[in-house]
Amino acid sequence: MKAAILNSATKSLQIEEVDVPPVLPNQIKIKVKACGICGSDIHFILHGKMKATYSPCIPGHETSGEVVELGENTSRFSLGDRVVVSAGTSCGKCVHCLANRDNLCEEIGVLGFNQRGGFAEYLIVEERYLHKLPDDIPYAQGAILADAVSTPYHAIKYQGDLKPGETVAIIGCGGLGIHAVAIAKALGAGKIFAVDIDKGSLDNAVSYGADEVILLEKNMQVGKILKEKSGGIDLLADFSGFMPNIENSIRSMNRGGRIVLVGIGRIKLEIPMPFFIIERQIRITGSYGSDRRAIPELIQLYSEKKLDLTRSISGIHKLEEANEYLHALEDKKGNPIRFILNPELG
Ligand SMILES: [Zn+2]
Ligand SMILES: [Zn+2]
Structure with missing residues (x-):
């Protein structure tokens, strides 16, 4: 598959062909339809402020897409389902994870930083990181629920x-x-x-x-x-x-x-x-990230017409344009909120 790989020497992303790993038990493969470029990607990619813990590193932690393959032991999703992927990763077994407070997990990580993220044609993740995305929420708006919207939601509603x-x-x-x-x-x-x-x-x-x-x-x-x-x-x-x-x-x-x-x-x-x-x-x-409660509750607010994210999408671009829009976000060119990459374009 095509993916935007972090090149830490040149502090940029490089489009390359990489192998798609097999779908293991409890995992689901999604075809990426949208992945947001976050401010933390600027620090991570352009400034080398954080280190990836795996290689080759594929950033991107605000992902939405379509379910295309179901691993063994998965049960909550069907092929063709529209989904949002949580940005945070966790152990899934500790007292915090079991109480749906997974952003308190000792093993907390972020997709893209600790394991492959969404700047690629496909993303394979544990089923527990997925949330169903209703048909009336566009993929681009769904993607940013994973961080840009859920992180402040946790801060305002739960911590605040x-x-x-x-x-x-x-x-x-x-x-x-x-x-x-x-x-x-x-x-x-x-x-x-x-x-x-x-x-x-x-x-x-x-x-x-x-x-x-x-x-x-x-x-x-x-x-x-x-x-x-x-x-x-x-x-x-x-x-x-x-x-x-x-x-x-x-x-x-x-x-x-x-x-x-x-x-x-x-x-x-x-x-x-x-x-x-x-x-x-x-x-x-x-307040750090959000827990499992955020995305479903945000989808509910959206369906009650209390939340309109139309203006948050400042543009949808090809994977090949990732570097350009990382810089555009950093320079605030055109007063952007979120640029989205769609690997299906181009
Ligand atoms: Zn982020
Ligand atoms: Zn845990």
């Missing part, structure tokens, strides 16, 4: 514990944060503030339901501005990884407020006013 009517602030409105805005809206948030350093990302946020935007400039105290504009934030989710924003936002939090850290930065987080946090019972928590 959003309740209807609450005031929400989203810092960082790129591929993930933008969907945090959409999800907060879908789950009935009151007022939504979107914060970013990029004007185009804030325009996207407005189109997804942000009530007010803050264009962040250097040394700006985002917390102070949020406090003035909102009177108090109940849920703040950070997708930027820039910890000074968190530090100065603590004072903008309401009693019982939650701060959810999703963006991964290398700056240390200092807690400047512990008593403020203690007395107001403010929770600071992390």
